[in-house]
Amino acid sequence: MMKEAISVKKLSYSYRDGTKALENVNITINEGEKVVIIGPNGAGKTTLFLHLNGTIESPENNVYIFGQNIGKMATKDKIKEVGIVFQDPDNQLFMPTIFEDVAFGPINMGLDAEEVERRVKKALATVGLSGYEKRVPHHMSYGQKKKAALAAVLSMEPKILVLDEPTANLDPKSRSDLIRVINELNKKEGITIVIAMHDVNALSxxxxxxxVLNKTIMAEGCARDIFSDSRLLEKNNLVAPDIFNLFKILKCFGYDYEELPLSMNEAAEILTKAIKSANGHIHLHIGEHTHDDIYKIIGP
Ligand SMILES: Nc1ncnc2c1ncn2[C@@H]1O[C@H](COP(=O)(O)OP(=O)(O)OP(=O)(O)O)[C@@H](O)[C@H]1O
Ligand SMILES: [Mg+2]
Structure with a gap:
């Protein structure tokens, strides 16, 4: 049977100044799943995440981690189950050196020096920061700090990894390395992944x-269904991946294959299928309505 890693039931939250950030949010994430949460700025993604490790506690206690009410869990259990990588790495790194920052969690978990050392080494290697142990966090670049913040959470070896905007400010190589690392942690170690991000091109x-979160859950489904719903996207200030829209434009030029890609890899696969199924050629043309149809997708 599937185990529920995270269950959020009817969660509402207002900040002290009266700002209503979440309203009746319901979410269920199974162990081993990879779930992405999208929504416009101010939608409540970060607020929701702060509930997932008990940083913010809802009075009704409606967040459950592996079936346990988070309000009733001891801190040492919480940090073993859920690791959150904050949106801003400056909120995560506060020690004089990278080593101390990445070792902070394991030391607090009461692990011995040898195990702490092993975990720091492994975590830094995973994010591509081997050799940075003695560096001063606030003297590192923003992208390096993002990676160090991830290492500081990985060293605790949590069962659930929650990432708030992990690809923001990363260079293209670091971004694809990060995507690979996250997928490996999920596949090889079975870690449940929850990500908030605006980077729709990396989403699939x-x-x-x-x-889709916008104070409350507006929609739930596979990426293809979400991005095919243009009214949903418009209503929530979202856009589909560039490659998805490009193929929608190709359709205006007469490309007639049903399936639209969400990533470059998928585009190559789908185009191959489309061309093969049409005897080796696809035909594009400009019709009377082609450009009107395109404007409907990209605007005039
Ligand atoms: N400490 C706070 N006090 C008052 N209001 C807050 C506080 N933190 C966040 N908010 C408000 O709560 C709402 C949700 O904010 P939150 O940071 O959760 O959004 P988000 O979806 O993470 O946005 P972004 O995509 O910009 O990161 C916003 O209206 C925000 O202004
Ligand atoms: Mg946020």
Missing amino acids: ELSDRVY
Whole structure:
């Protein structure tokens, strides 16, 4: 049977100044799943995440981690189950050196020096920061700090990894390395992954399932269904991946294959299928309505 890693039931939350950030949010994430949460700025993604490790506690206690009410879990259990990588790495790194930052969690878990050392080494290697042990966090670049913040969470070896905007400010190589690392942690170690991100071009590679959050859950489903619903996207200030829209444009030029790609890899696969199924050629043309149809997708 599937185990529920995270269950959020009817969660509402207002900040002290009265800002209503979440309203009746319901989410269920199974162990081993990779789930991405998308939504516009101010949608409540970060607020939701702060509930997942008990940083913010809802009075009704409606967050469950592996069936346990988070309000009733001891801190040492919480940090073993859920690791959150914050949106801003400056909120995660506060020690004089990278080593101390990445060792902080394991030391607090009461692990012996040898195990702490092993975990720091492994975590830094995973994010591509081997050899950075003695560096001063606030003297590192923003992208390096993002990676160090991830290492500081990986060293605790949590069962659930929650990432708030992990690809923001990363260079293209670091971004694809990160996507690979996240997928490996999920596949090889069975770690449940929850990600909030605006980077829709990377979304399909990182998600089995998507939630659209805008104070409350607006939609839930696979990436293809979410991005095919243009009214949903418009209503929530979202856009589909560039490659998905490009293929929609090709359709205006007469490309007639049903399936639209969400990533470059998929585009190559789908185009191959489309060309093979049409005896080796696809035909494009400009018709009377072609450009009107295109404007409907990209605007005039
Ligand atoms: N400490 C706070 N006090 C008052 N209001 C807050 C606080 N933190 C966040 N908010 C408000 O709560 C709402 C949700 O904010 P949140 O940071 O969760 O959004 P988000 O989806 O993470 O946005 P982004 O995509 O910009 O990261 C916003 O209206 C925000 O202004
Ligand atoms: Mg946020």
